[in-house]
Amino acid sequence: MSWQEKIAIQLYSVRKAMEKDLDGTLKRISEMGIRYVQLDGMRGNKTEEVARLLKHYDLKVIGMHIKHDRFFDDIDGILYEASLFDCKTIYDKYIEEEDQTPSGYKKTKRALVDLQYKLSPLGFRVGLHNPEFDFADQVDGRYVMDYLTDPENGISLYAEPDTYWISVAGMDPVEYIKRYSGRAPIIHMKDFVPGFDRMDMANNLTEIGSGTVDFRSVIEWGEQNGVEYYCIEQDQSQIDMFDSLEKSIAALKEMF
Structure with missing residues (x-):
């Protein structure tokens, strides 16, 4: 499969559209020529209906973002969804604020490592989405993402x-991701415009090709x-979200 065929859409980008018109939203994604999507909740729709329409529009789920607390109290529900969507790559989407402490990060790592130990024989991959607080907090002298993904008992x-949040932190996405060779099956492709407050997402998050991230080098690596x-993943945009996604898809495909 060529790298162009590996382009996926995180459905968080179209969360508002999914709430209003699930069928129409997935149809639009399919019409863009996209075959792979990441899930981030059902957005008020029945889980079974989301699965039915994804299959109808020939959209394959390649990863699932799961709410943080479900890794502690809803493993059965996660496994049900993984079976329904035929997806065994699951991520803790965002560590909730109450757990954004050294003890919370350690608790999170214990839970996720334990789940990885139990589920890896079944082919599951348990991971974490690169959060914005990653480079602000440390645990035992390690950035949060590094601490959480450091091997434990093998x-x-x-x-x-996430190329955007790495850039927000003032780091080079290409250099940073090198530590995850063989351990990053999915990369979030998001462009960044410097010069604004680091939390000013309305201005410093932009469509791919309009910012400073070296996506060509990201893809080569x-x-x-x-x-x-x-x-x-386009958290927000100053233009229509579907137009935004189409612009980013076209820019990616023109990288080579």
């Missing part, structure tokens, strides 16, 4: 590096180091 969690999907 077990490693998978990383989902990814093709040599086990990246399976390049997933566009």
Whole structure:
């Protein structure tokens, strides 16, 4: 499969559209030529209906973002959804604020490593989405993402590096992701415009090709180091979201 065929869409990008018109939203994604998507909740729709329409529009789920607390109190529900969507790559989407402490991060790592230990024989991959607080907080002298994905008793969690949040932190996405060779099956592709407050997402998050992230180098590294999907996530945009996604898809495909 060529790298262009590995372009995916994180459905968080179209969360508002999914709430209003699930069928129409997935149809639009399919019409963009996209075959792979990441899930981030059902957005008020029945789980079974989301699965039915994804199959109807030939959209394959390549990763699932799961709410943090479900990893502690709803493992059965996670496994049900994983079976329904035929997806065994699951990520803790965002560590809730009450757990954004050294003890909370340690609790999170214990839970996720334990789950990885139990589920890896079944082919599951348990990981974490690269959060914005990653480079502000440390645990035992390590950045949060590094601490959480450091091997423990021979077990490693998978990383989902986010080029935007790495850039917000003033780091080079290409250099940072190198530590995750073979451990980052999905990379979130998001562009960044410097010069604004680091939390001013309305201005410093932009469509791919309109910012400073070196996506060509990200892809070149990814093709040599086990990246399976390049997933566009547009948290918000100053233009229509579907137009935004189409612009980013076109820019990615023109990288080479």
